[in-house]
Each structure stands twice: as structure tokens, then as C-alpha cells.
Amino acid sequence: MKDVIIIGGGVIGCGIARELARYQADVAVLEKGNDVSVGTSKANSGIVHGGFDAKPNTLKAKYNVSGNAMFDELSRELDFPFRRNGSMVLCFDEAQIDGLQELYDRGIANGVRDMYIIRGNAELKKLEPYVSDKAVAALVVPNGGIVSPYEMTVAYAENAAVNGVEFRFLSEVSAISKDNGVFTVTCSDGYSEQARVVINAAGVYADIINNMVCEDKLHITARKGDYVLMDKTCGYLADHTLFQLPSKMGKGVLVTPTTHGNILVGPTATDVDDKSDVNTTAEELNEAFTKASITVPSLARRNIITQFSGLRAHLDTDDFVIGESTVEGFYNVAGIESPGLSCAPAIACDIAARVSSKLQLKEKLHFQAKRKGIPQFSKLSNTEREKLIDQNPLYGKIVCRCEVVTEGEIVDSIRRPVGAKDLDGVKRRTRAGMGRCQAGFCTPRIMEIIARELGCDMQDVTKLGGKSNVVIGRTK
Amino acid sequence: MIKVNLVIVGGGPAGLAAAKSAYDAGERDILILEREAELGGILNQCIHNGFGLHTFKEELTGPEYASRYIDEVVKRGITYKLNATVIDVSNNKTVTYVSAQDGLVQVQAKAVILACGCRERPRGAINIAGMRGAGVFSAGTAQKLVNIDGYLPGKEVVILGSGDIGLIMARRMTFEGAHVQAVVELMPFSSGLNRNIVQCLNDFDIPLYFSHTVVNIKGRERVEGVVIAQVDDRLQPIKETERFIPCDTLLLSVGLLPENELAKNAEVQLSPTTGGAVVDENLMTNVEGVFECGNVLHVHDLVDFVSAESENAGVRAADYINGVTPCREKTVISCTNGVRYCVPTVLNRDEVYAPQSFKMRVANVFKKVELAVLADGVKVYGRKRPVVAPGEMENINLTAEQMKMLKQAKSVEITLIKGE
Numbered sequence: 001m002k003d004v005i006i007i008g009g010g011v012i013g014c015g016i017a018r019e020l021a022r023y024q025a026d027v028a029v030l031e032k033g034n035d036v037s038v039g040t041s042k043a044n045s046g047i048v049h050g051g052f053d054a055k056p057n058t059l060k061a062k063y064n065v066s067g068n069a070m071f072d073e074l075s076r077e078l079d080f081p082f083r084r085n086g087s088m089v090l091c092f093d094e095a096q097i098d099g100l101q102e103l104y105d106r107g108i109a110n111g112v113r114d115m116y117i118i119r120g121n122a123e124l125k126k127l128e129p130y131v132s133d134k135a136v137a138a139l140v141v142p143n144g145g146i147v148s149p150y151e152m153t154v155a156y157a158e159n160a161a162v163n164g165v166e167f168r169f170l171s172e173v174s175a176i177s178k179d180n181g182v183f184t185v186t187c188s189d190g191y192s193e194q195a196r197v198v199i200n201a202a203g204v205y206a207d208i209i210n211n212m213v214c215e216d217k218l219h220i221t222a223r224k225g226d227y228v229l230m231d232k233t234c235g236y237l238a239d240h241t242l243f244q245l246p247s248k249m250g251k252g253v254l255v256t257p258t259t260h261g262n263i264l265v266g267p268t269a270t271d272v273d274d275k276s277d278v279n280t281t282a283e284e285l286n287e288a289f290t291k292a293s294i295t296v297p298s299l300a301r302r303n304i305i306t307q308f309s310g311l312r313a314h315l316d317t318d319d320f321v322i323g324e325s326t327v328e329g330f331y332n333v334a335g336i337e338s339p340g341l342s343c344a345p346a347i348a349c350d351i352a353a354r355v356s357s358k359l360q361l362k363e364k365l366h367f368q369a370k371r372k373g374i375p376q377f378s379k380l381s382n383t384e385r386e387k388l389i390d391q392n393p394l395y396g397k398i399v400c401r402c403e404v405v406t407e408g409e410i411v412d413s414i415r416r417p418v419g420a421k422d423l424d425g426v427k428r429r430t431r432a433g434m435g436r437c438q439a440g441f442c443t444p445r446i447m448e449i450i451a452r453e454l455g456c457d458m459q460d461v462t463k464l465g466g467k468s469n470v471v472i473g474r475t476k
Numbered sequence: 477m478i479k480v481n482l483v484i485v486g487g488g489p490a491g492l493a494a495a496k497s498a499y500d501a502g503e504r505d506i507l508i509l510e511r512e513a514e515l516g517g518i519l520n521q522c523i524h525n526g527f528g529l530h531t532f533k534e535e536l537t538g539p540e541y542a543s544r545y546i547d548e549v550v551k552r553g554i555t556y557k558l559n560a561t562v563i564d565v566s567n568n569k570t571v572t573y574v575s576a577q578d579g580l581v582q583v584q585a586k587a588v589i590l591a592c593g594c595r596e597r598p599r600g601a602i603n604i605a606g607m608r609g610a611g612v613f614s615a616g617t618a619q620k621l622v623n624i625d626g627y628l629p630g631k632e633v634v635i636l637g638s639g640d641i642g643l644i645m646a647r648r649m650t651f652e653g654a655h656v657q658a659v660v661e662l663m664p665f666s667s668g669l670n671r672n673i674v675q676c677l678n679d680f681d682i683p684l685y686f687s688h689t690v691v692n693i694k695g696r697e698r699v700e701g702v703v704i705a706q707v708d709d710r711l712q713p714i715k716e717t718e719r720f721i722p723c724d725t726l727l728l729s730v731g732l733l734p735e736n737e738l739a740k741n742a743e744v745q746l747s748p749t750t751g752g753a754v755v756d757e758n759l760m761t762n763v764e765g766v767f768e769c770g771n772v773l774h775v776h777d778l779v780d781f782v783s784a785e786s787e788n789a790g791v792r793a794a795d796y797i798n799g800v801t802p803c804r805e806k807t808v809i810s811c812t813n814g815v816r817y818c819v820p821t822v823l824n825r826d827e828v829y830a831p832q833s834f835k836m837r838v839a840n841v842f843k844k845v846e847l848a849v850l851a852d853g854v855k856v857y858g859r860k861r862p863v864v865a866p867g868e869m870e871n872i873n874l875t876a877e878q879m880k881m882l883k884q885a886k887s888v889e890i891t892l893i894k895g896e
């Protein structure tokens with residue numbers, strides 16, 4: 001029997017797992033995918049929001065502001081990419097400048113600091129030289145930031161595992177029952193396990209999990225957002241995260257640098273019926289790009305390197321549902337749509353605190369709070385590179401040309417706790433295959449390395465688990 | 477820091493030919509750096525016939541063609557390093573490479589030849605919407621999996637793009653027992669060689685749909701099919717013509733991009749049309765002593781032309797090391813009337829008048845045209861062609877006398893004269 005079962009290995013589930021790992025408790029994470037960060041946590045804007053957008057007195061506002069403040073230390077402790085690049089909300093119409101003031105006031109009510117409004121295109125261009133001539137004013141939010149969401153999730157998971165949390169993959173929870181104060185959680189592969197506390201962090205599926213247990217039903221709509229990712233060569237086009245002030249033209253899209261120096265534009269918003277529908281459409285990709293061009297007109301389609309989409313977990317009530325439900329010991333962390341990523345550190349600490357007091361858990365004596373990420377060859381100085389190759393010659397073998405990723409890094413990503421098991425897993429952890437050739441050259445090489453490290457055949461190597469095998473057999 | 481006169485980045489056909497000819501021109505201090513475990517470049521995975529008709533007057537496979545040049549390099553005792561990836565070339569010709577064996581090494585060169593080849597355009601570059609599971613490959617990746625690693629990427633195949641690699645893979649996959657449902661081409665013509673369309677598609681009854689494209693990819697974990705549609709004159713898909721083709725594999729053969737990351741680091745000026753460097757007739761870039769040849773300069777369809785071009789680069793690099801100073805005054809060659817690009821891109825306004833070959837491509841299919849070179853508006857060269865197409869590179873061989881006229885002119889133009 002476990003003390004706690006967490007359902008879902010996204011940033012929320014992994015974050016909670018890590019914070020609970022501080023205590024003497026038996027904790028397991030059940031994830032239906034082949035890896036952590038395979039749901040919404042891998043496909044979003046990666047913005048650590050300032051906190052001016054959420055309505056005052058909502059959970060979104062509360063956790064956003066407190067979560068935002070935790071990122072500097074957390075990213076250092078767990079060694080994941082984060083940068084406080086600042087956000088700007090752009091206004092393209094003199095008549096709507098009031099809208100900026102409204103956001104400013106909301107920010108103040110939420111406790112956001114250091115914001116200011118600037119007017120005049122020339123002033124804007126001093127901060128962002130490539131912004132449109134048509135932008136007339138902006139709200140500047142210095143505490144806005146950017147984070148690599150999947151690397152953050154992986155970092156949380158690794159650190160949780162190092163501190164004793166168990167991760168079980170390909171484990172889709174299909175039933176939960178409660179007898180004599182003990183939950184039995186059953187997965188579709190027949191696995192079942194008991195626990196004193198169950199935490200629902202199942203993303204867009206959190207309603208389904210909740211409805212297995214609680215009388216108070218939840219309903220989550222999956223709202224899809226499509227994105228277009230641009231080559232690093234146009235990384236200079238934006239330094240702040242550039243939002244558009246919502247107008248009669250609609251919500252607008254953002255243009256932002258990523259922590260790795262690409263430019264990301266999007267997202268669109270379309271409600272979809274199927275919670276696994278991350279199908280991008282030509283219309284939406286076009287919409288994302290066209291709207292983004294309003295902010296930065298010099299974005300060029302030929303610099304697009306890939307596209308993807310993610311699903312927002314939108315609850316009918318429009319705010320998060322966080323905490324113990326009416327069923328004792330069953331905790332919901334549901335409806336975690338944007339700014340969920342920004343909130344994750346605060347939510348994780350909060351839930352861990354509540355659960356530990358519920359179960360009267362004691363703190364561990366030897367909690368290891370620090371995690372060291374995979375050494376990134378491309379970011380090192382030549383002297384550091386020399387040293388690294390000297391220690392391990394695999395760092396002298398460059399596998400992914402575009403992102404300059406070495407075999408040493410790939411092997412590390414597989415051997416680590418909660419290590420990569422498929423091409424996408426390697427990609428999220430090392431960036432191999434994320435560059436401009438999008439894994440054209442390195443796919444066969446990475447497959448060989450995965451097969452060798454996991455002791456399987458090339459034919460068993462998948463892109464993202466399940467039936468996503470890359471090759472189907474041997475040639476004649 | 478080690479010192480070497482001539483560093484050649486890339487040990488494919490371009491790098492090998494350049495090394496050989498630089499040696500024969502008297503240069504002995506040469507280092508070839510190749511990131512793969514073998515010399516030969518992309519040819520190693522091209523196990524089909526069709527290489528070397530121009531150079532050796534016989535049909536060789538890719539590896540056979542490569543081995544002839546490798547033999548020449550070995551015979552001359554030219555130094556090369558394998559598994560050695562160049563990660564930087566600086567403006568002053570410091571070349572940095574890494575390898576498991578040597579660690580990180582910096583080499584100060586007098587001249588550098590970039591011969592790093594090209595890579596394939598990926599799915600993202602053409603922005604096909606849909607799902608992102610397994611089963612979408614660039615044709616070259618599939619070729620490597622089949623020919624080198626011995627694995628079959630899929631059974632029911634659709635190929636987007638009628639570039640040569642796509643055509644060749646259509647035949648290869650068929651030989652391996654897969655079923656190629658169709659080759660889908662956006663343009664109303666193929667960018668591949670005509671002989672490949674005949675030998676790789678027609679002979680196997682594989683349909684080729686011109687003016688069509690793939691608009692969506694279905695299948696969450698693995699490709700389950702693609703939606704194709706006809707396109708209009710502006711190359712936009714026509715909704716009503718959409719149809720679904722079930723398949724488990726989509727191969728992309730949608731163009732090659734010269735691999736010029738190193739050139740950018742070295743501050744080499746690139747041409748937006750070719751994606752390769754802007755070079756003069758010596759194949760020298762705007763950075764003195766840095767040369768380019770082969771597919772990194774512009775995409776060739778035949779390796780024979782790569783070899784010929786690269787031999788020229790090798791000789792010129794040797795000359796440069798021997799103190800031949802480059803001319804600073806240049807004439808930019810303008811390409812007009814359907815000529816997409818020409819290599820060289822600029823001419824030195826010096827007094828060296830040697831026979832010179834120009835390589836060019838057209839932007840569209842044209843019938844009954846004359847390829848013409850004009851000096852100050854006056855035709856110095858003309859050649860009638862019944863048909864020209866973007867898929868076939870055209871060679872223009874100019875005499876020393878013709879080169880003299882061009883070099884003395886204020887303007888040089890390469891153009892198509894249409895009509896009878």
C-alpha cells in the first residue's frame with residue numbers, strides 16, 4: 001500500500017511528487033503515457049506569466065503571483081532553463097489604451113510589482129526594435145519569464161525519483177474505489193494498488209478521474225491551441241514575450257522567444273471533442289502566423305521549423321479546482337489551464353503541505369533538493385568541452401548536428417532516473433532532433449543508441465511509446 | 477593550436493576531389509575533417525547505379541564512385557580524420573573540431589574549403605498540419621535506414637515531392653516489398669531527373685500526381701493516412717479535391733538545403749536563392765581564403781559535376797596558399813528572364829582569362845529557349861535548348877576569350893532568350 005498515489009505525470013503531478021518527496025512517505029505517480037510531460041505540459045507557450053491577467057481573488061491569480069516568485073530559486077535548484085525576459089502587452093489602437101490601464105489595475109490588485117505603461121512607437125522600439133510600426137503603447141511586466149516546460153517537468157520527476165518516488169508508466173487509471181478509508185486504484189492493464197491519499201492531476205482528463213470518485217461532477221472542455229515554431233536564426237526578433245491586447249478582433253496570439261532561442265508564435269483556441277486531438281490544422285496554423293505578423297511583421301514563413309498543439313483543460317467554472325474533495329483523502333488539482341505552468345511550483349508546495357498534515361508525515365532527514373541537469377555540450381566553453389570529452393569520449397561524438405548534441409548527453413538522458421525511453425523523450429531532454437532539420441539525420445543514430453542502452457532491438461524503438469515504432473521490420 | 481595549410485571540411489565527393497586536386501597542384505599540407513565513420517559522404521547510402529557517366533564514362537553505384545576518389549586520396553597520403561565534427565570556422569580561418577579520439581582541437585588554416593554537403597528540408601519547413609506520430613521520414617533518412625541499417629520504415633507508402641531521392645526511394649521501397657501508393661508533387665513538373673521518373677516510377681506503375689500536395693497527416697502514434705489535395709495556380713490546396721489515402725509512411729522529398737551553419741559563423745555571405753555562399757569564379761567566398769564547393773554551395777543533381785567543381789576549388793585554394801592574391805573588384809552576375817541562379821555568383825575584374833564553366837538553373841519549365849550570356853548587353857555565348865527544367869542543372873562552358881569579354885564588361889547577365 002502507498003501513502004499517496006498521484007495520477008498524471010505532467011508538471012502538476014511531477015511537481016507535487018517532488019514536494020511530497022520531502023516527507024517520509026511512500027509515493028507513486030501513475031502516468032498513462034510512456035514518459036512524463038507527454039500531455040499539456042509539453043505543448044504550451046512556456047510563459048511564466050506576470051499575474052496581471054487573471055481575475056482578482058481567483059485561484060489562478062493567487063497561485064500565479066506566488067508561483068512566479070518561486071521560479072528563480074527553483075530553476076537553480078533543479079537546473080532547468082528559465083529566464084525573466086519580461087512580458088509586454090501591446091496595444092495597436094489609441095482608442096484602446098484604457099485596456100492597458102485595466103490590465104495594470106488588475107495586476108496591482110493581484111499583487112504584481114514593477115509594471116509600467118509606455119506610450120509611443122519610438123519608445124516601444126527602444127525595447128523591441130522589430131515590433132510593428134502600428135503598435136502605440138504597451139504594458140511592460142518585468143517579472144514575466146519564459147521556461148522550458150518539459151525540461152521543468154522532467155527535472156521535477158528526476159528529483160522526485162532520486163528522493164524515492166516511484167513512477168509507473170503506461171498505467172492508465174481506469175477505476176478508483178474506496179473501502180474502509182483506503183483507495184484502490186486500478187489501471188487498464190490490470191495493475192492495481194492501494195493508497196491512503198489519491199491526487200488527481202490528470203490534466204484534460206481530470207474530470208473523468210474526479211467523476212470516478214466524487215458525487216460533485218466536473219466537466220472539462222479540451223480547448224486546442226496550435227503553435228508555429230521558428231528557427232533560431234530569427235531569434236533576434238523578440239526579446240520580451242509580446243502579447244496583443246485583446247480587442248474586438250479577438251484574443252490575439254503571442255510572439256515569444258523560447259529559453260533555447262527560437263521564436264514561438266500562437267496559440268489559437270478551438271474547442272475539440274476528443275481529449276487526445278492534438279491534430280494541427282492548416283487554417284489554425286495560418287491564423288497563428290498571420291496574427292503574429294501583426295506584432296512582428298518581419299516574421300517569415302520560410303523560417304518555420306515545426307508546429308504543434310496543446311490542449312487547455314477548461315472547466316465550466318473558469319477557475320482551478322484545487323484541494324481535498326468531498327471524498328476524504330481524494331484531492332483534485334483540476335482545470336489547470338493557463339497560467340497553470342506558472343502556478344505549478346506554488347500549487348505543488350500547497351498540496352504537499354496539505355497532504356502531509358493530513359497524513360501527519362514527517363520530513364525526511366536526507367532530502368536531496370538539488371538536481372544537476374544533463375551537461376549541455378553546445379553551451380559549454382571550449383575548455384569545459386575538452387575536459388568533458390576527456391572524462392567521457394562519448395561527449396566527443398556529435399549526434400544531432402543542428403543543436404550540437406553529443407552521444408554523451410543522449411546516453412545520460414536514457415540512464416538517468418525516469419530516463420528517456422523513446423525518440424521524443426530523448427528530444428525533450430537533450431534537444432536532439434529539435435533543430436532545423438527536425439531529426440532527419442540523427443533519427444537512425446539515436447535509435448541505435450536507445451536500442452543499445454535499453455537492450456532492445458532497433459525495431460522496438462518508438463517515437464512516443466505505444467505503437468509508434470519507427471521501423472516495421474528488417475529489409476529482405 | 478595546430479597549423480595546417482589547407483583544411484577541408486567534409487569528406488564527401490566534394491571534399492575528396494578538392495583534396496586530390498589541391499595535392500596535384502603542389503599543396504602537401506592538407507587535412508580533411510569528416511564527421512562520419514567513413515569517407516564518401518551521402519554517396520555511401522546511394523547504392524543504386526547511375527553515378528560517374530560523365531567522369532568515368534561508366535555507370536557506378538554511389539559507394540563505387542566514392543571509393544575511386546577515396547583511393548586517390550589514400551594513394552597521395554593525404555591526412556584525414558574520421559568521426560571528427562567541425563563545430564566552428566572563424567573569420568580568420570581557425571577551424572574547431574571535436575572527436576572522441578582527439579577531444580576538442582583547434583586548427584589554424586591558411587585556406588579552408590567548406591564541402592559539407594546539404595541536408596533535407598523537413599516537414600516543418602513545408603508546414604504540413606496534422607498529427608506528429610511515427611512514420612514521417614525525409615527520403616534520405618529512409619534511404620539510410622533501408623540501405624545502411626537494413627530496416628524497413630513502412631509498408632504502405634506515400635511520397636511527397638518528386639525530387640531524385642524521393643523517386644529513387646519509390647523504387648527502393650518497392651524492391652523491399654513495400655507498396656508505394658503515389659508520388660505527390662506540388663508543382664506541375666518534377667524537380668527530379670527525367671531518367672529517374674521513367675526508371676523509378678513508370679516501370680513500377682507508381683502514379684505521379686502533379687499539382688497536388690499533402691494537407692494533413694492522420695494517426696496518433698503511427699501514420700494512418702494522409703489527406704492530399706490538388707492545388708490551384710497559386711499553389712493553394714483546393715478544398716473540394718481533398719481525398720484520404722490510407723498509408724503507414726510518408727516520405728518527404730521536398731528539397732535539399734545547403735548546410736551553411738559553419739559558413740555563417742565565418743561571416744561568409746550567403747545567396748538567398750541557392751542557400752550557399754556567394755562565390756567568385758575561383759569558388760572563393762567574400763571571406764578571403766574560404767572556399768565552397770559541392771552541395772554546400774548549391775544543390776547538384778549529378779555527383780560528376782560536384783567532382784569537377786570541387787577539383788577547381790582545390791586548385792584555387794592551393795594557388796591562394798601560394799600567394800595568388802584575390803582581386804577586390806567584382807562584377808555581380810545578374811540572372812534574368814527565368815534564370816534562377818548561376819554559380820559563380822560574381823566575377824573578379826582581374827586579368828586572368830581561363831576557360832570557365834558556369835552552372836545554372838531555371839525557375840520553371842521552358843521550351844525552345846536559348847541560354848545566353850551577355851556582356852554589356854551583347855551576347856558572347858548562346859546555346860539553344862529544346863527544353864529546360866528546374867530539375868536539371870545546365871552547364872555553360874566558356875572559353876578564355878569569352879571570359880575576357882565578360883571580365884572586361886561593366887555588366888554580365890545570364891538570361892533565357894525565348895521563342896524560335
Ligand SMILES: Cc1cc2nc3c(=O)[nH]c(=O)nc-3n(C[C@H](O)[C@H](O)[C@H](O)COP(=O)(O)OP(=O)(O)OC[C@H]3O[C@@H](n4cnc5c(N)ncnc54)[C@H](O)[C@@H]3O)c2cc1C
Nearest residue numbers: 008010012032039040041045047173203225339340341342
Ligand atoms: C495552448 C496552451 C498554452 C499554455 N500556455 C501557458 C503558459 O504560457 N504559461 C502557463 O503558465 N501555462 C500555460 N498553459 C497551461 C499549462 O500548460 C498547464 O496548466 C499545465 O501544463 C498543466 O499541467 P498538468 O500536469 O495539469 O497537465 P498535463 O501535462 O496534461 O498532465 C496530465 C497527465 O495526466 C495523464 N493522465 C490523464 N489521464 C490519466 C489516467 N487516466 N491515468 C494516468 N494518467 C493519466 C496524461 O497522460 C498527462 O501526462 C497553456 C496551456 C495550453 C493548452
Ligand SMILES: Cc1cc2nc3c(=O)[nH]c(=O)nc-3n(C[C@H](O)[C@H](O)[C@H](O)COP(=O)(O)OP(=O)(O)OC[C@H]3O[C@@H](n4cnc5c(N)ncnc54)[C@H](O)[C@@H]3O)c2cc1C
Nearest residue numbers: 486488489490511517518526562592593641770771778779
Ligand atoms: C539520395 C541521393 C541520390 C543521388 N543520386 C545520384 C545519382 O543517381 N547520380 C549522381 O550522379 N548523383 C546523385 N546524387 C548526388 C550526389 O550524391 C551528391 O551530389 C554528392 O554526394 C554531393 O557531394 P558533397 O561532397 O557536396 O556532399 P556530401 O556527399 O553530402 O558530403 C558532405 C560531407 O561533409 C561531411 N560534413 C558536413 N558537415 C561537417 C562538419 N561540420 N564536420 C565534418 N564533416 C562534415 C558530411 O558528413 C559528408 O560526408 C544523389 C544524392 C542523393 C542524396
